[in-house]
Amino acid sequence: MTNEAIQLGDLLDQFNTSDEVGQNRLVYNQQWLRNQRALILLGQEHDAQATVDDYGNVSLDFPGQEISAPIATGSHMDTVRQGGRYDGLYGVLGGFCAIQKLYQQGHLPKKPVRLISFSEEEGSRFPAAFTGSNYYTGHQQVTPLVDEMGITFDQARRDAVRQLQTIPGVRRQRAPLPASFTELHIEQGPRLAQAHQSLGLVTGIVAQDRYDVTVYGQANHAGTTPMAQRQDAMATASHLMAELYDLANKSSKSLSFTIGEIHVSPNVSNVIAERCTFSIDCREESDERLATFLTDMQVVIQHF
Numbered sequence: 001m002t003n004e005a006i007q008l009g010d011l012l013d014q015f016n017t018s019d020e021v022g023q024n025r026l027v028y029n030q031q032w033l034r035n036q037r038a039l040i041l042l043g044q045e046h047d048a049q050a051t052v053d054d055y056g057n058v059s060l061d062f063p064g065q066e067i068s069a070p071i072a073t074g075s076h077m078d079t080v081r082q083g084g085r086y087d088g089l090y091g092v093l094g095g096f097c098a099i100q101k102l103y104q105q106g107h108l109p110k111k112p113v114r115l116i117s118f119s120e121e122e123g124s125r126f127p128a129a130f131t132g133s134n135y136y137t138g139h140q141q142v143t144p145l146v147d148e149m150g151i152t153f154d155q156a157r158r159d160a161v162r163q164l165q166t167i168p169g170v171r172r173q174r175a176p177l178p179a180s181f182t183e184l185h186i187e188q189g190p191r192l193a194q195a196h197q198s199l200g201l202v203t204g205i206v207a208q209d210r211y212d213v214t215v216y217g218q219a220n221h222a223g224t225t226p227m228a229q230r231q232d233a234m235a236t237a238s239h240l241m242a243e244l245y246d247l248a249n250k251s252s253k254s255l256s257f258t259i260g261e262i263h264v265s266p267n268v269s270n271v272i273a274e275r276c277t278f279s280i281d282c283r284e285e286s287d288e289r290l291a292t293f294l295t296d297m298q299v300v301i302q303h304f
């Protein structure tokens with residue numbers, strides 16, 4: 001084992017080498033592959049047993065006094081398109097540095113320790129998220145997925161994973177589940193900075209639900225159709241959206257409600273809209289409060 005102290009900042013620089021705008025480690029692409037490979041080699045250099053499963057999740061196992069299920073930490077290796085320097089990678093490399101620090105102090109921990117670099121969390125290349133951790137925990141998704149270049153998930157997965165699994169010394173299997181898992185992750189909101197805190201503990205995982213709402217009208221001439229005789233999908237949708245925002249604002253403080261995408265047809269400035277589709281993204285710490293809000297929301301939409 002090398003005894004040099006590993007600096008997290010240096011590691012982040014080594015793994016964030018993209019000269020594009022932001023980081024583009026979409027699952028199974030070249031940059032993703034390069035980093036998973038570099039992590040395996042780094043682990044091996046520090047006497048870890050590397051395991052790569054069939055979805056490209058990397059586990060680095062370090063010994064403990066006991067032979068038992070390990071205490072694990074880590075995060076996801078993939079990024080969104082033009083992702084940040086820290087999202088995912090901070091939890092992988094920060095976890096690695098923390099483990100190294102533990103062993104460099106000369107104590108063999110009671111339980112074995114594992115670092116996990118999940119293959120995918122973001123859903124940025126294929127239209128499915130958490131494929132890495134789902135597989136890791138035995139919940140394999142069978143939906144056939146295709147990226148925007150027409151490459152199937154299975155093809156991309158097999159090509160990339162084969163290259164990792166042939167690294168000498170790598171164990172090819174689904175790693176048995178750890179006893180516990182802790183993830184270090186950058187906060188993706190303003191609350192810690194506003195509170196002048198550097199660290200926060202997550203107290204809950206939000207329940208999330210997404211919808212598309214489509215409002216139908218009748219396309220017609222913008223100049224000659226009297227206002228009172230229109231079936232304007234855009235007018236109806238905008239009033240409906242305003243009502244949904246009112247409902248969300250009156251709901252619990254922990255609810256996040258977002259309409260972030262809107263499509264209008266025919267999307268022509270002098271034609272009354274025939275169809276308007278908008279997205280809804282709802283997140284809430286409490287399953288019950290989310291269910292209540294979704295019921296209220298559906299009542300508003302159905303009676304509109």
Ligand SMILES: [Zn+2]
Binds near residue numbers: 076087088121185
């Ligand atoms: Zn993340």
